[in-house]
Each structure stands twice: as C-alpha cells, then as structure tokens.
Amino acid sequence: xxxxxxxxxxxxxxxxxxxxxxxxxxxxxxxxxxxxxxxxxxxxxxxxxxxxxxxxxxxxxxxxxxxxxxxxxxxxxxxxxxxxxxxxxxxxxxxxxxxxxxxxxxxxxxxxxxxxxxxxxxxxxxxxxxxxxxxxxxxxxxxxxxxxxxxxxxxxxxxxxxxxxxxxxxxxxxxxxxxxxxxxxxxxxxxxxxxxxxxxxxxxxxxxxxxxxxxxxxxxxxxxxxxxxxxxxxxxxxxxxxxxxxxxxx
Amino acid sequence: xxxxxxxxxxxxxxxxxxxxxxxxxxxxxxxxxxxxxxxxxxxxxxxxxxxxxxxxxxxxxxxxxxxxxxxxxxxxxxxxxxxxxxxxxxxxxxxxxxxxxxxxxxxxxxxxxxxxxxxxxxxxxxxxxxxxxxxxxxxxxxxxxxxxxxxxxxxxxxxxxxxxxxxxxxxxxxxxxxxxxxxxxxxxxxxxxxxxxxxxxxxxxxxxxxxxxxxxxxxxxxxxxxxxxxxxxxxxxxxxxxxxxxxxxxxxxxxx
Ligand SMILES: Nc1ncnc2c1ncn2[C@@H]1O[C@H](COP(=O)(O)OP(=O)(O)OP(=O)(O)O)[C@@H](O)[C@H]1O
Ligand SMILES: [Mg+2]
Numbered sequence: 001x002x003x004x005x006x007x008x009x010x011x012x013x014x015x016x017x018x019x020x021x022x023x024x025x026x027x028x029x030x031x032x033x034x035x036x037x038x039x040x041x042x043x044x045x046x047x048x049x050x051x052x053x054x055x056x057x058x059x060x061x062x063x064x065x066x067x068x069x070x071x072x073x074x075x076x077x078x079x080x081x082x083x084x085x086x087x088x089x090x091x092x093x094x095x096x097x098x099x100x101x102x103x104x105x106x107x108x109x110x111x112x113x114x115x116x117x118x119x120x121x122x123x124x125x126x127x128x129x130x131x132x133x134x135x136x137x138x139x140x141x142x143x144x145x146x147x148x149x150x151x152x153x154x155x156x157x158x159x160x161x162x163x164x165x166x167x168x169x170x171x172x173x174x175x176x177x178x179x180x181x182x183x184x185x186x187x188x189x190x191x192x193x194x195x196x197x198x199x200x201x202x203x204x205x206x207x208x209x210x211x212x213x214x215x216x217x218x219x220x221x222x223x224x225x226x227x228x229x230x231x232x233x234x235x236x237x238x239x240x241x242x243x244x245x246x247x248x249x250x
Numbered sequence: 251x252x253x254x255x256x257x258x259x260x261x262x263x264x265x266x267x268x269x270x271x272x273x274x275x276x277x278x279x280x281x282x283x284x285x286x287x288x289x290x291x292x293x294x295x296x297x298x299x300x301x302x303x304x305x306x307x308x309x310x311x312x313x314x315x316x317x318x319x320x321x322x323x324x325x326x327x328x329x330x331x332x333x334x335x336x337x338x339x340x341x342x343x344x345x346x347x348x349x350x351x352x353x354x355x356x357x358x359x360x361x362x363x364x365x366x367x368x369x370x371x372x373x374x375x376x377x378x379x380x381x382x383x384x385x386x387x388x389x390x391x392x393x394x395x396x397x398x399x400x401x402x403x404x405x406x407x408x409x410x411x412x413x414x415x416x417x418x419x420x421x422x423x424x425x426x427x428x429x430x431x432x433x434x435x436x437x438x439x440x441x442x443x444x445x446x447x448x449x450x451x452x453x454x455x456x457x458x459x460x461x462x463x464x465x466x467x468x469x470x471x472x473x474x475x476x477x478x479x480x481x482x483x484x485x486x487x488x489x490x491x492x493x494x495x496x497x498x499x500x501x502x503x504x505x506x
Binding site: 149150152153155156157158159168169172173175247248249250 | 305306307328329330333334336338340342343344345346353354356357385386387405
C-alpha cells in the first residue's frame with residue numbers, strides 16, 4: 001500500500017470513529033453527561049481558554065513536568081554513570097536499589113504530602129521518582145556496555161584518568177542508550193504529572209478532578225486532549241533533537 | 251649508544267581465573283631511532299601483546315622497557331611519545347573525520363585552531379584532505395585505516411606502532427597503503443614498529459624483520475633486509491629474503 005492510500009485510510013478510520021462517537025449520545029443511546037459528543041469539545045475548549053483557566057493550568061503543569069524531569073533525569077544520569085563506571089558504587093548500592101526500586105511511584109504520594117504539603121514541590125518529587133529509575137537503569141546499562149576497545153583508544157593516546165575516560169569515550173558512546181531511557185521517561189513523566197496533581201497541586205490534573213466533580217465531562221475531555229497534544233509536541237521535539245545529536249550513526 | 255627503545259628480559263603473563271598464561275618471556279630487543287622494524291610470527295604468539303606493553307596498555311611481569319624519547323617543546327609534552335594504529339581502525343564514530351585525527355592533540359596548551367590545522371595537515375598527508383567533515387561510517391575500510399594512521403601521526407610520535415594495520419584490506423588497497431606508508435616514513439623519518447603475519451609485506455617494508463616464536467614467545471630469529479628503498483615488489487632479491495625468512499620460520503616452529 002502506498003503512503004497516500006495509507007494516509008487516506010487512516011483519515012477515514014478517524015472520521016468514522018468520531019462520527020460513531022457523535023452519533024451514540026445524540027441518538028440517546030448514551031448519556032451525553034457521561035459521554036459528551038466530540039462536537040461539545042470545541043466550545044468547552046473556547047470557554048476554558050477565554051477564562052484563562054486553560055493557560056494557567058497548562059503552564060503550571062508544564063513547570064512541574066520540566067522541573068521533575070530535569071531533577072529526575074539529572075540524578076538518574078549522574079548516579080547511573082557512577083554505577084556504570086564504578087563496581088564499588090554498583091555493589092554498594094545493589095541491595096538498596098533492590099529494596100527501593102520496586103516501590104511504585106504513586107506509593108510516594110503520602111510522603112510527598114507529608115514532606116512538601118500540597119505544593120508544586122510535591123508534584124515535582126513524584127515526577128522525579130517516576131523519571132529517575134528509568135534514566136538510572138538506561139544510563140548504567142549504556143555506560144557499562146561501552147565497547148572496551150574504544151576506551152583502549154583513549155588510553156593509548158594518554159587519556160587515562162577517569163574524568164578523561166568519561167568525557168572522551170563513555171558519555172558520547174553511551175548517549176544513544178541514555179536517549180532511549182530519556183524518551184521513555186518523557187512519557188512516564190506525563191503520567192506522573194496527572195497523578196501528582198490529582199491530589200490537589202494546581203495544574204491540568206487538578207482541573208480535571210474539579211471538572212469531574214461538577215460532572216463537566218466535556219472539560220475533562222478538553223484536558224485529556226490537551227495532554228495528548230502536549231506530549232505529541234514534546235516527543236516530536238525530542239526525537240528531532242535526538243536525531244540531530246545522533247547524526248553520526250549510520 | 252643505547253637505542254631508542256631497549257627491551258631487556260621482557261616477560262608478560264596474563265592471569266585469568268587463577269590460571270596464568272605466560273605469553274612473553276626473556277625478550278631482548280633494541281630499536282634504533284629511524285628504523286623500520288617488522289615483527290612477524292604465527293597467530294597468538296604475542297605480537298599484539300608486545301605492542302600493548304610498549305604503549306603501556308599492558309604491564310610487563312618481568313624485565314624492563316627503556317625508552318629514550320626526544321625532548322619535546324613544553325606545550326606538547328603531554329602528547330603520547332608512541333602512537334598505535336590498531337588492526338581495526340577504531341575511529342570514534344561520534345566524531346567527524348577531522349576531529350578523530352585531532353583526538354590525540356586534545357591537551358591544554360594546544361588551541362582548537364592549532365589542533366584543526368595539524369589534523370588537516372595529517373589528513374592531507376594520507377590523501378584524505380577533502381573528507382574531514384565526513385563521519386567514520388561514511389568511509390571505506392581503506393579510508394578508515396588512513397584516518398587511523400593520520401590520527402597516530404598527528405601526535406608526532408617518536409615511535410609509530412602498527413598492529414597488522416592493512417591485513418583486513420583487499421590486496422590493491424593494501425599495496426597502495428604500503429607505498430603510502432613508505433612515502434610518509436621517508437618524509438617524516440619516523441621510527442616504525444610494524445606487526446604483520448604477511449612475510450612479503452614485512453620484507454617489502456622493513457629494514458629489519460624480527461620473528462617471534464615459542465610459547466612463551468621470545469625472539470626466534472632476526473633478519474636484516476639489506477635492500478635500499480624504494481624497493482620493487484616481486485624483485486628477485488626481495489623474494490630471496492622472503493624465502494630465507496620462511497625457512498627460518500618453519501625451522502623455529504619445527505623445533506618447538
Ligand atoms: N586479555 C587476555 N587475557 C588472557 N590471555 C590473553 C589476553 N590477550 C591475549 N591473550 C593471549 O595471549 C596470547 C598472545 O595474544 P596476542 O594477541 O598478542 O597474539 P598475536 O600474536 O597478536 O596474534 P594475532 O596474529 O592473531 O593477532 C594469545 O594466546 C592470547 O590468547
Ligand atoms: Mg594481534
């Protein structure tokens with residue numbers, strides 16, 4: 001199948017899906033309060049925009065998202081490098097990791113509230129934990145998997161310190177693996193944003209819970225689509241950056 | 251006068267899981283400045299290991315390696331006095347060709363512009379002056395080996411160590427790279443230590459051929475190729491030297 005007919009088919013599928021969705025509540029087969037038709041979304045979206053609520057919620061969520069991502073990924077890369085380079089560090093932390101790692105990210109919510117209150121810092125904390133482990137394991141594996149022969153090249157040219165080995169060989173060679181972890185983390189972090197805000201930190205998640213308690217299901221849908229859109233934009237941007245950074249690959 | 255490199259009673263043992271393998275033992279060798287020495291020997295005898303000891307990638311378990319490096323200007327003191335061309339080119343895939351060549355120059359005291367200038371000069375020397383902005387994966391095997399040679403030459407080493415650098419290439423590329431190497435060597439006067447398992451290659455290139463034999467290995471035979479450069483391939487005198495070397499080799503292996 002060529003790309004034109006593939007695109008056409010995908011468009012037909014989407015239109016059919018929307019038409020079916022529109023028809024069911026309109027024909028009275030589904031309660032429009034529980035399942036609002038897609039035609040209800042644009043007006044709801046407009047209302048959220050004009051009242052300024054949408055922008056405030058999105059900006060605040062984005063700020064939790066980026067801060068949490070930076071903290072979690074930063075720590076994950078740092079400690080992942082340490083674990084990948086140093087057998088001592090890796091062995092010393094092996095059991096700690098085994099103990100702490102299986103705790104689901106959301107199980108940290110009670111502590112997040114105790115430590116930080118219902119504040120942005122609590123959301124950042126939850127998001128960081130979700131991101132940390134993914135990036136930590138990706139980095140550790142990537143650093144450990146670097147071809148010994150390349151490390152030897154650096155040694156043969158006199159670059160023998162751990163710092164030189166890291167900068168000249170390990171980091172650039174491990175970048176593809178670290179990027180894979182980061183991309184997964186990008187998606188996980190969005191889930192953590194909703195989860196963290198549902199317990200009250202202002203943002204998209206909190207706005208969705210508010211709307212839900214008022215049975216404004218059209219507004220809930222507005223934010224679901226908003227998140228899908230934001231994730232799409234961020235992921236596309238990340239892939240572009242990744243392709244540029246890894247342009248040396250065949 | 252002592253040579254550029256004096257190796258006395260060199261021994262090396264690998265230890266793995268408590269099992270010790272003695273690879274080199276009682277090896278004596280002197281290399282003079284400006285000499286082109288080829289090292290031949292069967293696979294697994296310890297040729298690469300000897301180069302690895304010289305460039306300090308492996309520690310000898312016995313004996314001494316004395317190295318009389320030339321005095322360098324202060325800003326280049328940290329550059330490696332020896333440089334190794336690996337059998338597989340081992341370019342760093344995330345660096346462009348020019349930056350790969352400049353790799354060994356990345357010490358404080360050598361500015362970025364100066365590094366690029368020297369790397370470009372080396373690329374020109376190996377005939378790849380136009381390919382500096384390519385990625386390694388965009389090169390052929392022969393081009394990659396040239397870049398690897400340029401990377402080694404860029405640090406202006408006292409000794410150029412080469413570990414079967416052309417053995418993975420087709421015979422056309424190999425012959426042209428051999429001539430290239432001889433040209434560069436004539437132009438720069440570098441001391442070269444060249445490992446190969448190809449006897450014709452050894453006698454075509456070298457002033458002196460060392461045969462490593464035994465388990466653990468030492469120097470089994472040594473032969474001076476008394477023919478001036480440039481030599482002609484498939485020259486009768488050259489063929490004679492090669493024949494003599496082959497006889498030595500088969501004798502040594504028979505003695506074991
Ligand atoms: N890291 C190591 N640990 C244990 N044994 C090793 C190690 N490296 C090499 N050896 C052994 O040392 C011996 C010499 O190896 P070396 O690579 O020096 O041989 P070579 O003469 O270069 O052979 P080739 O022509 O096949 O490259 C071999 O028997 C090899 O198995
Ligand atoms: Mg070898």
